[in-house]
Amino acid sequence: MILLTRLNGPEFALNPDLIERADQTPDTVITLVDGTKYIIAESLSEFMALVRRYRAELIADAEIMVSSGTHRPPTTGAAGAEQQRVVRLHRQER
Numbered sequence: 554m555i556l557l558t559r560l561n562g563p564e565f566a567l568n569p570d571l572i573e574r575a576d577q578t579p580d581t582v583i584t585l586v587d588g589t590k591y592i593i594a595e596s597l598s599e600f601m602a603l604v605r606r607y608r609a610e611l612i613a614d615a616e617i618m619v620s621s622g623t624h625r626p627p628t629t630g631a632a633g634a635e636q637q638r639v640v641r642l643h644r645q646e647r
Contacts, residue, residue, distance in 0.1 A: 555603045557583075558594040567591070569604045616642055 554566040560580065571585045577597040584590050593600065619641055 555607050557591070557600070557603070560592050560594055565591075569607050572604070575600055612642065 554568055556564050557567055558564050567583070571587070573584045573586045575597055576582045576584070581593050581595055581597050581600055582590055583593060583600070595603070
């Protein structure tokens, strides 16, 4: 979740996975996949930076869990283990 500020002041948390689009008209308007709209105090570029940072932290945390061995998929039998595999992320070589 990312923390955003409504135009009238209060903060709220938003799940970035539900965002359909963001517009600057001149206020920043966030439209979710279900049509819900939020007008936020952050600029469009600030909002995009928050979403990028959220996604980067999510991937970094997953990599840390996998590489440190702290993540253990639940054991629910052979069929369940097949569906719950963790895919290791590798840096792309250039």
